[in-house]
Amino acid sequence: MANVTLQDVRKVYPNGFEAIYPCSFEVPDGEFVVLVGPSGCGKSTLLRMVAGLEPITEGDLSIGARIVNDVDPADRNIAMVFQNYALYPHMTVAKNMGYGLKNRGTSKAEIDKKVRAAAEMLNLSDYLDRRPSQLSGGQRQRVAMGRAIVREPDLFLFDEPLSNLDAKLRNQMRIEVRALQRRLGVTSMYVTHDQVEAMTMADRIIVMNAGRIEQIGTPGEIYGRPASTFVASFMGAPPMNLLNGMAGDGAVRLDGGEQVPHAPVNGHAGALMVGIRPEDVLLSEAGDLAFNVHIVEELGALRLLHGEVGGQAFSVSVAKDQNAQVGQTRLSVKPSSVHLFDAAEGRRL
């Protein structure tokens, strides 16, 4: 078990591309941290630097008490689960799981014991003699997990481990992975671009964008107090509505002219962005904002209404029992659910 500390870690690829701008954060012992962000934002790069598969250009990385910048991946006492599992195709499940131990000179009996225990935990006991090609995707995923846990590492690294599975299996594995990690108490870093995975699995989420960390926080903080318009629109489905507005005289007006209630103006003035989550408004004839509904999307448990507020695109989600039609209606905004962002940089105000 160990905590992971990054101190001004930076990555420039040999071709001169700056994939990670200097960033610092700490993952406490036993925590499950999810790195999330759009494709190409540098999540894998960051994870691979922690694994030791990619050299660190600048800054210090420590796992536990020691700085491991120049330590070989094999000696960092980590385990990694890859997106395409990366199982050794010619080895049986048992051999796959035991290979790392074998290379460390663990005795045969000991390897056998550990592999059996891990297989038991992952419901793989019946498959120990099979080759990876004779397993389903979910089983292969489990073998990859098994290979990670038999090593009893200080740190688990996951790079989009569930993205090759179908939606149903993904939900199930999500829960399994999380339960397993809780049980073993191993510090974990998990990369995904799926915000649902991020929200449901993480103790803390690190939201990344274009090589920079946008925000670090618990799922509640990320969702409830997004630090930027990027985080606001990236986390949450449907995403937060972002409207152009103007502050002045202790009030915020949308560009369409309507005043936004409950806006925490706090003396701001000038152009800004107003963020309101689709589920933070209620349809009511006595509401504060005029809402012109263009399309109603039926999602079963929810309905999504897409339309305009003051000429700007706006979406609302309502419970299935609420009546909703295309046409003019009004919205009332729940108190303390209006987020204000700097218009130029998108930072939270």
Added chain:
Amino acid sequence: MADIAETSQTVPLAARKAAATRRRRRIKPGDVVDHTILILGALLMLVPVWMVFASAGHDAVLIHREGLQFWFGDQLGENFRAALLEKGGFTDSVNGVTMLTNSLILGLGFAVGKILVGMTAAYAIVYFRLKFGTLAFWMIFTTLLLPLEVRILPSYEVVQNMGLANTYTGLIVPLVASATATFFFRQFFRSVPEELIEAARIDGAGPWKFFVDILIPLSRTMIAAMFIIMFVYGWNQYLWPTLITTDESLFTLVRGIRQIVQAYADGSTTPEYGQAAALAIIAMVPPVLIVVFFQRWFVKGLTESDK
């Protein structure tokens, strides 16, 4: 009820299908042409083999008088025995068994050597950040354009000066450096997923363990294919062994056949055509066996695709 209704419907359907198949089976002119070409091609390949096999059963005088035979004679056993066991050549020091052994040593040494050199070279080029790795590869690659025959004189000179003439080492080693094997293994290694290497690194497999535990087993089918090609290639070498071995105890089968037939040119006796034919048959068998044996393995490896 539903079952019965269904069967009563499927019967005529099946009948109609069968009729359709019969109609489709009717021979089309195109098929005749295709098959004629196929059969002629097969005959072109097989008849000479057959003739050699049949001729191996006759004595030399008959063949000398009447040419190659189409049907078995009574000398088959005798010719094979003589071909294998009777000493021949100028110095009467080499028999068929020795030549067979020499050919096997050459074929195996050649195939194994080429695979080893090719694999290790490709491993170095693909997995290590060598300063001039790419340059080295392309230099090796261009030697594909230069077959042994082009460099045969300098190679001979070198081997001779090293005192390796008339040794197995001199026979095999100069042939071993191979652009072909290096090229194929390079292409194969490049297709091995990057993650597999990374997983192995994290699992604590160093370069040597990765090569032995992972790369070699993954390359099984590639190795088998290379082995077939290289063994047959080595087995059939003629020019190089002729140059480098003057000692008859190092003669290969391919040379031995020629040796027998050459007696005619020397004018002294009738060449032992029957024995030459028997020897030719013996020379054909190991490559055929290798292909048959490895092909099975090869197909198995391909169908059990694990990559």
